[in-house]
Amino acid sequence: MAGSLSNSQLSAYRENGYLCPVRVFAEDEARKQRDALEALEATPADAIPRPCNQYLRVNAHLISDVPLAVAANPMILDCIESILGPDILMWGCEYFIKEPHTHKVVSWHQDLTYWGMDGSDHEVTAWVALSPATEASGCMKFVPGSHKQQIVPHTDTFSEDNLLSRGQEIAVDVDEADAIVAALQPGEMSLHHGRLFHASGPNTTDERRIGLVMRYIRPDTPSVMKNDYAMVMRGSGDTGPRLPLNPLPGTFTKAQLAHYDQVLAAQSATLTAGAESAVSLYD
Ligand SMILES: O=C(O)CCC(=O)C(=O)O
Structure with missing residues (x-):
């Protein structure tokens, strides 16, 4: 298989369901990406129809080319190619931010529980640190x-206090003693499988904890959604059961905002399915 992971890295990913840390860019590039995110966060509330936080937390790749530039980074895609093969799509992209001294946590969960992908082996998350994690x-x-x-x-x-949309939590016991800590420096990435049990605790430091998270899939990843979407990042251009989305230049342009609403409308039924209360989707 082509790609940049060594055989031992790939075997470790397959055996453990994660790989970290992998350096994908230098600390000063991570700082530039963080500054670009913080410029996005400074968008005046009356300039955009939804809260900025929602745009950053769900499908951030649809409203700005800032996260797209990271998602298309060849160093990242080379690692993904080792795992998924040459045809790479991006299904989702989000900033996971914990402010200094926040109680917000992420409970133990498996990503694929609500994404309509039938627990597929063909989804992998790249979590890139833009500040010390x-x-x-x-x-x-x-x-x-x-x-x-x-x-x-x-x-x-x-x-x-849960950063997940419905505070979803694995209903069987997870023994914390079995877990490893996936610490990352700015510019380092972790990779994890969509069925891996994972969680994160509060931020007790004076610094923001910022991750930019990309969900990559193969074209043959199943979809239970009537209309789901994916962006071609590398390879044949086949998007399988999903509709293709083109990357759009700029930030919060009219075309990007329209794209965003179209995709969210199509995905929300699946993302909120089975919930007993309203799922806010982060607004
Ligand atoms: O950023 C976090 O703390 C959790 C992220 C997460 O659950 C994920 O990327 O799947």
Whole structure:
């Protein structure tokens, strides 16, 4: 298989369901990407129809070319190619931000529980640190090998302190002692499988903890959605059961905002399916 991961890195990913840390750019490039994000966050509220936070937290690749530039970084795509093969699509992209001294956490979950991909093996997340992600600042924790299970039952907690849309949490016991801490320096990335058990704690530091997260899939990843979308990042251009989305230049342009609404409308039924209360989708 082409791509840049060594055989031992690839075997470790397949065995453990994650790989980290992998350096993908220098600290000063991470700083530039963080500055570009912070410029996006300074967009006046009356200039955009939805809260800026929602745009950054769901499908950020549709409203700005800032995250797109990272998602298209060849160093990242070369690693993804080792895992998924030459035809790479991006399904989602989001900033996961924990402000200094926040109680916000992410409960134990498997990503593929609500994404309509039938627990596929063909989805991988790249989590790129734009600030230090340490145990103290609430970096991710992974349970090695847990991706070998299928999707386990989850409960919606709707907890205020949970960064996930419905506070979803694995309903079986997860022993924290089994977990490893996936600390990253700015410019480093972790990769994790869509069925891996993972979580993250509060940020007890004075610094923001910022991750830019890309969800890459293969064209043959199943979709239960009537209309789902994906962006071609590399390869044949086949988007399988999903409709193709073109990358658009600029930030918060009219065309980008229209794209955003179209995709969110199509995806929300699946992302909120089965919830007992309204799912806010981060607004
Ligand atoms: O950023 C975090 O703390 C959690 C991120 C996460 O759950 C994910 O990327 O799948």
